Structures are given as structure tokens and as C-alpha cells.
Amino acid sequence: MKFKAALLHVIVIAGLAMTSAAGASARTLQLVGFGDSLMAGYQLPPAQSYTAQLEAALKAKGLDVAITNAGVSGDTTAGGLSRIDWSVPDGTDAVILELGANDALRGVSPDDTKKNLDAMLSRLKDRKIPVLLMGMMAPPNMGGDYGARFNAIYGSLAEEYGVPLYPFFLDGVVTQRGLQLQDGMHPNADGVGVMVEKSLPAVEQFLKGLSSAN
Template sequence: MKFKAAAYHVIVITGLIFGSAFAVQAQTLQLVGFGDSLMAGYQLAPKESYTAQLETALKARGHDVVITNAGVSGDTTSGGLSRIDWSVPDGTHGVILELGANDALRGVSPEQTEKNLDSMLARLKERNIPVLLVGMMAPPNMGGDYGQRFNAIFPKLAAKYNVPLYPFFLDGVVTHEDLQLQDRMHPNEKGVAVMVEKSLPAVEAFVKSLPTPK
């Protein structure tokens, strides 16, 4: 009888340990960084990408979070729209949505870019997945009219869907050659660190706004 009682207690304790482990795992926020090469970490090691550095920064501030990198180099908003359903899996607690830079570089109509981003936001809303929208700015060589139409997309959609907006992903990097790769378009590891530092307050506020995972 003593042996059976001891075995019973071992089973109970083991169950409690594993149950606690699963409970802790269930509380981890699962985020997805959905975007183009700026999100993917073009020519950078995986640990140097925006999502990796951001996850490290959030964990250092006490947040239990995992950020999946769903960035695809060269992606436009049309490409993002075509893959968003399967690139953002069920169980995702929040999405950092960053697309549009390649649309501007290719001269895609701002109206089409807006339509694609609108559809992505609508699909995520249907799935009850909160979004932090990340804005971009059109390059000056596209002209003033194009720039005004393009730059207005992000605050307009943020207001329409009542989602937080981080206005410019390359803030603090775009005019600093020492923070860029040789192509003068993509950030290097130090540039990404600046992007993380600049965007961290907005991302942290977004993380704090998310419902506690069950």
C-alpha cells in the first residue's frame, strides 16, 4: 500500500509539473512579422533580422513572446495578399504588418497598394488577429503627387481598422549610410538595431494591448 501511495504521489506531482509547463507555454505570445526584405533580414544572419532582434529586446523587458519571421524579400502587397492566409497560422496572437516599399519602388498605383493592404487587414480582422501596421514612405524620385498618395495610405488604413500605426519602418536609418548595406536600400545589422530601438515603444504598447493567451 505504501508503494502504491508513493507511486500515486509521483504521478500527481509529475502531472502538476507538466501541467504547469504547458500552462506557461500557453501564455507565450505568438507574433508574426509579416513583410518584405526589411522584415526578412535581407543579406543578414537570422539572428540579425528585425524579428530576431525585436524578440530579444522584448524578452529583455520581461515579455514572454516568440516572433515568427514571415518576411519575403521582394514581396509586394499583391504577393503578401496572396499568402497571408497561410503565412499567419491559427493561434497567432498578433501580426506586425509591414509591406509597401516594393510597391513604391516599382511605381505600383497607390490605390492598388491601399486596396491590397485593406484586404489583408480585413482578413486578419475576420480571424480576430490584432495588427500593428507599419508604414513606409515613397522615395523622393517618385514625385510629389505619388508620394502624397502613397504616404497617406497607412494612417488612413490605421484609422479605418482602428489599429496602431508605427509611421515609418526605416526611421533613423534611411539617411545614414553607415547603417545600410552597400545597396543603400537595406539596413545592416546595426541599422536593424536602430529600427528595433525606434519601434520598440510602439511594439511594446501593442504587446501590452493583446489579450492574455489561454
């Protein structure tokens, strides 16, 4: 009887362990898309924003993720820095960080833009939240010197913090009028789809790294 009781106890413990492991592996990854109007989905229905379309694309590939849209139209890196602590809640598994376009449009000093992005990366690192950094490029009308200084920010910070970099968030859209709203600056729903398609491999690789780390 004692042997049977002990055996039953072992079986129950093993079953609980397997259930716990299955629950852990099935946990939904909680991501935050943190950025400006390009992340928020300016003038688009919520379901057509970058975060919504990216979440759908990842789920279609069998990945269990939920992406919170923390994009604020018009946000600069200074604005992002002022809200990053409360816009990225505890329990966030990773952040897709996209900011800087409005800095360039307003002619903000690249030194200030870099300082703000640096501070955001530092705060997220202190909280042990991995980051995928989305690069941005200055518009040509800002001049060659400004563009060179601004465009170098993202690669420099990615190297410094050891975070993956997607070089240009608007890749494939910025010069395509058919993929933009009438303002010629923001992507339409199809444009967002192109952005998701082009960035998807980088996001998948990023998430694969998270799984390996865990």
C-alpha cells in the same frame, strides 16, 4: 470524515485552478512579422533580422514572446495578399504587418497598394488577429503627387481599422549610410538595431493592449 473529504476535494480543485491560471499567464505570445526584405533581414544572418532582434529586445524586458519571421524579399502588397492566409497560421496572437516598399519602388498605383493592404487587414480582422501596422514612405524620386498619395495610405487604413500605426518602419536608418548595406536601401545589422530601438515602445504598447484585451 465526510467533512475532511469535502475539504480535501476543495483544496485539490483550488490547486488545479491555480495551476491552470499560472499556465495560462505563462503562455508565450505567438507573433508573426509579415513583410518584405526589410522584415526578412536581407543579406543578414537570421539572428540579426528585425524579428530576431525585436524578440531579443522584448525578452530582455521580461516579455514572453516568440516572433516568426514571415518576411519575403521582393514581396509586394499583391504578393503578401496572395500568401497571408497560410503565412499567418492559426494560433497567431498578433501580426506586425510591413509591406509597400517594393510597390513604391516599382511605381505601383497607390490605389492598388491600399486595396491590397485593406484586404490583408480585413482578413486578419475576420480571424480576430490584432495587427500593428508599420508605415512606409515613397522615395522622393517618385514625385510629390505619388508620394502624397502613397504616404497617406497607412494612416488612413490604421484609422479605418482601428489598428495602431508605427509611422515609418525605416525611421532613423533611411538617410544614414553607416546603417545601410552597400545598396543604400536595406539596413545592415546595426541599422536593424536602430529600427528595433525606435519601434520598441510602439511594439510594447501594442503588446500591452493585447494583454489588456485578454
